[in-house]
Amino acid sequence: MEPPFDLAETDRLLSTTRSVRKRLDFTRPVEREVVLDCVRLSQQAPTGSNTQKWAWLLVDEAERRRSLGDLYRELADAMFGQARQAFANDVQTERVYSSVEYLGEHMGDAPLLAIPCVAKDTFGELAAGNAAGAVTYGSIFPAVWSFMLALRSRGLGSTLTTMHLVRERECAELLGIPEDYVQVGLIPVAYTIGTDFKPAMRPSPETITHWNQW
Numbered sequence: 001m002e003p004p005f006d007l008a009e010t011d012r013l014l015s016t017t018r019s020v021r022k023r024l025d026f027t028r029p030v031e032r033e034v035v036l037d038c039v040r041l042s043q044q045a046p047t048g049s050n051t052q053k054w055a056w057l058l059v060d061e062a063e064r065r066r067s068l069g070d071l072y073r074e075l076a077d078a079m080f081g082q083a084r085q086a087f088a089n090d091v092q093t094e095r096v097y098s099s100v101e102y103l104g105e106h107m108g109d110a111p112l113l114a115i116p117c118v119a120k121d122t123f124g125e126l127a128a129g130n131a132a133g134a135v136t137y138g139s140i141f142p143a144v145w146s147f148m149l150a151l152r153s154r155g156l157g158s159t160l161t162t163m164h165l166v167r168e169r170e171c172a173e174l175l176g177i178p179e180d181y182v183q184v185g186l187i188p189v190a191y192t193i194g195t196d197f198k199p200a201m202r203p204s205p206e207t208i209t210h211w212n213q214w
Helices: 007-016 032-042 062-086 091-109 141-153 163-175
Strands: 054-059 112-119 156-158 181-183 187-191
Touching: 007 141, 032 054, 032 141, 054 062, 062 091, 062 112, 062 163, 112 141, 141 156, 141 187, 163 181
Parallel strands: none
Antiparallel strands: 054 112, 112 181, 112 187, 156 187
16 A cells, blocks of 8 residues: 655654754744744644643744743753763763753754643643643643654754753743743754754664563
């Protein structure tokens, strides 16, 4: 049976949508209509109980971006100094931390910052152990990933960060986010410097897959 999609292009999109930090182009503006197209696609993501109590706060005003960037930088400086020392002999992890530190310095330079939010009462009280169904996971992260894939297909890069949630209330006051909404991330959005992203090194699926029984 003929696949309904071009598998080569679909697989390339899925395998090369990276967390982009050092290759974000901070000099090129991001058009609002392009980002709204990506939000529109994210709305098609599946969600628990078919309840889409999502909201996206898109920040392209320079002063507010700088304020968010300053807050993120303070947190990055405090959190990653000791963490990098702990992984000093791990080349791949060191490369990631270098990239994270770069973003810490430049978060506020991104032409657009996206904050996905979800209503706190999306599912009400959850049974113990049902973390996968919690509002910050089951209801919003599929939409976030769809948003990032849509950005990639249009030549834009992004990375999902959550560090600012340590000071979520401060961010909410800065941006006027109502108390009945939970922030689940801070996503810098920019056109990428080049588009030649490659799949990351991962173990073969056979090494992490169990059939019928662990």
